[in-house]
Amino acid sequence: MIIDTDLRLGDCKEILKELPTNSVDLIFTSPPYADQRKSTYGGIHPDKYVKWFLPISEQLLRVLKPSGTFVLNIKEKVVDGERSTYVMELILEMRRQGWFWTEEFIWHKKNSYPGKWPNRFRDSWERLLQFNKDKKFNMYQEEVMVPTGDWAKTRLKNLSETDKIRDNSKVGSGFGKNISNWLERDKAYPTNVLHLATECNNKNHSAAFPESLPEWFIRLFTQPGDVFRSLGIRNN
Numbered sequence: 001m002i003i004d005t006d007l008r009l010g011d012c013k014e015i016l017k018e019l020p021t022n023s024v025d026l027i028f029t030s031p032p033y034a035d036q037r038k039s040t041y042g043g044i045h046p047d048k049y050v051k052w053f054l055p056i057s058e059q060l061l062r063v064l065k066p067s068g069t070f071v072l073n074i075k076e077k078v079v080d081g082e083r084s085t086y087v088m089e090l091i092l093e094m095r096r097q098g099w100f101w102t103e104e105f106i107w108h109k110k111n112s113y114p115g116k117w118p119n120r121f122r123d124s125w126e127r128l129l130q131f132n133k134d135k136k137f138n139m140y141q142e143e144v145m146v147p148t149g150d151w152a153k154t155r156l157k158n159l160s161e162t163d164k165i166r167d168n169s170k171v172g173s174g175f176g177k178n179i180s181n182w183l184e185r186d187k188a189y190p191t192n193v194l195h196l197a198t199e200c201n202n203k204n205h206s207a208a209f210p211e212s213l214p215e216w217f218i219r220l221f222t223q224p225g226d227v228f229r230s231l232g233i234r235n236n
Contacts (some may be wrong), residue, residue: 014030016059024063024224025138025226028214030073031056034086046079046086050093057094063229067138069221070099070131073107073209081119087127102137103130103192107213111197128194138226143219145187 008015031053034046044052060070078086091101105128115122196212218228 004087012118013055013059016056016063019063019229023227024229025065025068026218026221026228026231027060027068027070028073028217028228029071030209033075033180034077034084046077046084049086050090053063053090053231054093054097057097061098061133065132067135067136068133069102069127069137069139069217069219071105071124071214071217072131073213074129075123075126078120099131099133099134101129102135103129104128108193108195109198110195111202128213138223139221140223141189141220144190144216146190148186148188154227160217165198 008018032044034044034049064070074087074090076084078084095101107126107128109124109126112122112124157180194213194216196210196216198210214230222228
């Protein structure tokens with residue numbers, strides 16, 4: 001993958017104004033989470049987070065192409081013993097702003113350090129919220145396919161008559177499957193859960209995420225020649 005790098009340093013709300021309308025194919029950002037790492041980011045109170053972020057998402061909506069995608073890496077925090085609702089409130093306000101909340105991916109942190117609190121365990125996942133300007137957008141699912149897995153070697157060896165037709169769920173869920181469709185296939189589409197280790201090396205950043213995280217979405221939502229923007233957002 002060859003990326004033509006264009007680095008710009010400054011307030012993202014001002015830098016974004018320099019970008020043409022409908023000019024970006026993919027935006028990926030992981031903004032400061034509410035009140036976390038205050039020494040690095042300055043800190044934003046959960047009650048003020050939505051108001052703080054909406055001017056940024058307004059500019060992102062402007063610069064994103066109708067066929068483009070915006071991926072927001074974010075996680076709610078605990079406030080006074082319960083989960084804050086600021087992420088859900090942000091989703092609702094962004095929908096009012098004109099965004100489609102298309103999908104939610106989960107980043108499972110495979111190497112999350114063990115921990116325990118009086119009423120909860122350590123977080124080992126984060127949200128990756130997918131937003132679009134239009135219900136029709138560019139998506140290249142074949143670029144992120146994964147090996148089918150060892151299950152296929154035995155499961156597809158001797159197919160029953162039921163395996164050769166669409167077998168609807170017996171519990172009335174409406175789901176069904178045709179096992180024979182997997183013959184001659186060596187790859188399958190992934191789920192919306194990404195199993196990736198966190199960044200353990202010193203990157204001179206208090207919350208660096210692995211390069212493989214945005215890379216996966218670059219492969220899924222862009223082609224060579226497309227414009228990708230990764231934003232570093234802080235409150236200062």
